[in-house]
Amino acid sequence: QQQVKQSPQSLIVQKGGISIINCAYENTAFDYFPWYQQFPGKGPALLIAIRPDVSEKKEGRFTISFNKSAKQFSLHIMDSQPGDSATYFCAASAKGGSEKLVFGKGTKLTVNP
Amino acid sequence: NAGVTQTPKFQVLKTGQSMTLQCAQDMNHNSMYWYRQDPGMGLRLIYYSASEGTTDKGEVPNGYNVSRLNKREFSLRLESAAPSQTSVYFCASSTQWNQPQHFGDGTRLSIL
Numbered sequence: 001q002q003q004v005k006q007s008p009q010s011l012i013v014q015k016g017g018i019s020i021i022n023c024a025y026e027n028t029a030f031d032y033f034p035w036y037q038q039f040p041g042k043g044p045a046l047l048i049a050i051r052p053d054v055s056e057k058k059e060g061r062f063t064i065s066f067n068k069s070a071k072q073f074s075l076h077i078m079d080s081q082p083g084d085s086a087t088y089f090c091a092a093s094a095k096g097g098s099e100k101l102v103f104g105k106g107t108k109l110t111v112n113p
Numbered sequence: 114n115a116g117v118t119q120t121p122k123f124q125v126l127k128t129g130q131s132m133t134l135q136c137a138q139d140m141n142h143n144s145m146y147w148y149r150q151d152p153g154m155g156l157r158l159i160y161y162s163a164s165e166g167t168t169d170k171g172e173v174p175n176g177y178n179v180s181r182l183n184k185r186e187f188s189l190r191l192e193s194a195a196p197s198q199t200s201v202y203f204c205a206s207s208t209q210w211n212q213p214q215h216f217g218d219g220t221r222l223s224i225l
Binding site for chain 2: 006009031032034041042043044045046049051089093094095100101103104105106
């Protein structure tokens with residue numbers, strides 16, 4: 001059972017455009033929602049994370065929007081750049097001893113110059 | 114800053130061979146994790162260790178064993194490798210569940 005559903009699988013945008021990646025979850029116990037960025041040949045690296053007590057978090061050109069009632073969260077990349085081309089993973093974890101992050105299947109973003 | 118170090122970076126095995134993937138972190142993190150990454154499947158948790166001395170199964174533990182040797186080191190062992198275990202393996206560590214996980218650069222494992 002996939003606990004975090006991520007879409008789209010791949011995304012192509014033009015330089016300067018907005019990239020939007022969406023994730024949905026079912027487990028209402030999830031309490032931490034990070035996004036990871038992965039470049040080819042490298043391990044994932046934390047990009048930005050949000051907790052459910054806020055609806056939006058912004059760091060530079062990257063924004064997480066969180067909708068608790070809809071059980072959805074999304075990553076927005078403003079003014080997308082070719083250097084943003086990477087695979088992005090959303091994830092979620094729940095307090096309560098499980099200590100486990102559940103990842104979405106990833107979105108491959110290509111930003112054309 | 115080394116962060117999370119994985120060895121080896123690449124390995125080719127024959128079916129039935131065994132091997133151990135090594136992972137070490139220098140950030141004094143309590144929790145460590147092993148994932149496998151396959152195309153279109155995202156990252157799937159194999160085993161994790163919430164603290165030194167404890168290990169627990171993740172989503173796909175079959176065919177693997179782990180050892181939390183000390184706070185720094187967490188190894189993953191394939192006792193009898195199978196072609197289905199061809200994958201990229203990532204080790205990660207974190208202070209606790211709601212803190213960032215720091216990943217190594219992976220071990221690319223092919224089993225013929």
